Amino acid sequence: MQTQPILIVDDEPDMRVALSHALSRSGYSVDCASSGFEALEKFRKDDYSMVITDMKMPEMTGIELLGRVKGISPQVPVIMITAYGTINNAVEAMQEGASDYILKPFSAETIEATVKKAGMRPYDQSKVKINEVYEERSPELKRIITQDTEVINVLNLAEDIATSNATVLILGESGTGKELLACYIHHHSGRKDRPYIAVNCAALPENLAESELFGHERGSFTGAVGRKMGKFELANNGTILLDEITEMPLHLQAKLLRVLQEREIDRVGGGKPIPIDIRVIAVSNIDLKKAVEEGRFREDLYYRINVIPLYIPPLRERKRDIPILVDYFLDKYSAPTGQKMKRIADETISLLMKYDWKGNVRELENTIERAVLLGKGDVLLPKHLFLEEKQNFQKKPVSFKVGTSVREMEKELIFQTLREVDNNRTYAAELLGISIRTLRNKLKEYNAES
Numbered sequence: 001m002q003t004q005p006i007l008i009v010d011d012e013p014d015m016r017v018a019l020s021h022a023l024s025r026s027g028y029s030v031d032c033a034s035s036g037f038e039a040l041e042k043f044r045k046d047d048y049s050m051v052i053t054d055m056k057m058p059e060m061t062g063i064e065l066l067g068r069v070k071g072i073s074p075q076v077p078v079i080m081i082t083a084y085g086t087i088n089n090a091v092e093a094m095q096e097g098a099s100d101y102i103l104k105p106f107s108a109e110t111i112e113a114t115v116k117k118a119g120m121r122p123y124d125q126s127k128v129k130i131n132e133v134y135e136e137r138s139p140e141l142k143r144i145i146t147q148d149t150e151v152i153n154v155l156n157l158a159e160d161i162a163t164s165n166a167t168v169l170i171l172g173e174s175g176t177g178k179e180l181l182a183c184y185i186h187h188h189s190g191r192k193d194r195p196y197i198a199v200n201c202a203a204l205p206e207n208l209a210e211s212e213l214f215g216h217e218r219g220s221f222t223g224a225v226g227r228k229m230g231k232f233e234l235a236n237n238g239t240i241l242l243d244e245i246t247e248m249p250l251h252l253q254a255k256l257l258r259v260l261q262e263r264e265i266d267r268v269g270g271g272k273p274i275p276i277d278i279r280v281i282a283v284s285n286i287d288l289k290k291a292v293e294e295g296r297f298r299e300d301l302y303y304r305i306n307v308i309p310l311y312i313p314p315l316r317e318r319k320r321d322i323p324i325l326v327d328y329f330l331d332k333y334s335a336p337t338g339q340k341m342k343r344i345a346d347e348t349i350s351l352l353m354k355y356d357w358k359g360n361v362r363e364l365e366n367t368i369e370r371a372v373l374l375g376k377g378d379v380l381l382p383k384h385l386f387l388e389e390k391q392n393f394q395k396k397p398v399s400f401k402v403g404t405s406v407r408e409m410e411k412e413l414i415f416q417t418l419r420e421v422d423n424n425r426t427y428a429a430e431l432l433g434i435s436i437r438t439l440r441n442k443l444k445e446y447n448a449e450s
Contacts, residue, residue: 005029005046006115009039009053009065010081019052022108023115026353027319036060040068048076050118052102052111055082055093063093070097077118112350116323144180145328148318154310155184161308162188167260168281169305171288172312174426175362179243181312182281186239191279194238199231202247202436209252211268220269232265232276239279245305246284246291247437253298260304280305285426286435315357315364322352325361329368330380341372344380351382359427411446414439 006028008019016032023030031048033039037060039053051069055062066078077099093101099118102111146152161168162185170178179198186196204212211221215230232240242248248256259265260280264273282305284291291297315321326344334341357363367385375384414432421427429439 004049005031006050006052007039007042007048008032009034009036009051009057009062011035011054011057015054015081019111022111025108026112026350027316028115036062036065036068039065043069043072050099050115051076051078052115053078053080055080063096066093066096066098079114079118109347109350112353113347116349116353142180143328144177144184145324146318146321147324148313148321150313151318151321154181154312157308158185158310159188161185163190165279167279167305167307169288169307169309170281170283170312171309172285173314173360174285174430175360176312176314177361178283178285178312179241181310182239182241182283185281186279189239189279191238195235196239196241197231197235198241198243200243202244202440204248206249209249210255213252214255214265214267215270216268217270220267227267230265230267232259232278233267233274235278236276237278239281241281241283243283244285244436245282246286246288246297247435250296250298253301257298257301257304260301285430315360319353322364323349325364326352326368326380329365330372333369333372341375341380342378345382348380348382348385351385351387355387358430359424363427410442414442414446 006023008016008023008030009032010016010019011034013034016034020030020032031042031046033042036053036057039051042048043051051065053062053065057065062080062082066080069076069078074097078097080093080098080101081104082093082101083104100114102114144155146155158168158181168182168185170181172178182198183196186192199213211228211230213230213232215228215233218226242256255266259276262273263277264275266273288297288302288306292299292302326349330341330344352364359366367387368380370386371380371384375381414428417428417431418425421431425439426436429436432439434442
């Protein structure tokens with residue numbers, strides 16, 4: 001959500017309520033004042049990101065308030081509300097430093113677009129935190145971009161604890177950037193020039209998971225034709241990321257607990273433990289406490305990895321980041337494709353701000369990439385986003401004939417969900433209320449049957 005609230009100034013209560021409702025619905029924090037004098041008193045005490053004031057008010061006019069506000073904080077944008085008959089005064093206000101004006105009567109979409117235009121772009125770079133991060137599994141340079149206070153605090157804390165050896169637990173929904181945060185910690189640590197090994201625990205084959213993590217000796221099982229170093233040994237002196245840690249089988253959770261306690265591993269078939277010096281970062285997109293209660297995750301391991309918990313809020317709770325992320329992704333995908341799409345229509349930003357973004361930043365990035373590839377012209381329009389179809393897909397009814405077996409109903413539900421989310425298995429698993437491992441196992445069963 002927005003860090004500093006918008007101050008709405010109007011002597012008419014109904015207008016204050018209407019403006020507050022419209023902006024709050026779009027994710028903005030709002031405060032109100034009924035007069036210019038009350039507004040100045042609030043403005044001197046607290047920080048505000050913007051002021052929206054009526055032109056015609058008793059005691060102190062909007063023009064007078066504009067001058068006072070600019071005298072205190074010249075960088076704070078001020079938007080004037082004016083009736084048709086005083087439009088010349090609005091132009092005068094623009095000359096005096098107002099960022100924009102709104103002509104009565106206006107719609108919620110108009111106020112949202114005007115606020116975005118005045119307060120989001122150009123951005124106050126002192127409030128936008130941009131961090132360059134290289135993902136270890138990709139040569140592509142990525143950026144963590146935010147102006148959300150909570151996310152900035154998480155990044156600052158991550159940087160502070162990066163130099164320690166403490167185990168970190170990163171929590172957040174899929175698509176919020178948890179692995180990027182793990183890379184950020186590694187690159188701010190004293191291990192940044194050492195190995196960084198990322199392991200997706202849900203993708204580990206069950207019969208080979210122990211060998212993949214801890215290695216094996218030659219002849220320790222059928223097919224072990226030579227010695228193999230596991231992921232922990234490969235990450236020695238560096239950092240290991242354990243993604244989707246709740247999907248790790250319980251017997252391996254016990255071995256991981258020992259690794260964290262003793263700082264040594266045992267290869268499968270090995271005769272003696274091997275000491276390791278390693279930083280462990282665990283990642284989960286589900287509630288670990290609930291997983292403990294359900295018996296899917298060891299309680300002692302939970303307390304062992306929960307030394308430094310970091311939480312990344314979902315995009316719907318930090319909507320102020322949407323415009324700057326959209327600008328970044330638009331530039332990112334327009335340049336290499338030679339597209340001329342350089343500008344975003346106001347109604348497009350309004351639509352993006354209203355959308356829920358269940359897939360978070362990853363979904364937003366995919367949406368902008370698709371819009372650049374499929375869209376025509378130099379302006380990003382709402383029709384390029386295909387958001388209405390995505391917003392409504394969960395409402396489609398699924399019908400079955402009487403006598404259909406539960407297994408067939410389950411199979412059809414899974415396949416239909418996958419079709420609706422463009423085969424995004426992680427997103428489908430969330431919608432179905434099952435783990436990604438369970439979804440993969442179900443798909444293997446269905447493929448074996450066909």
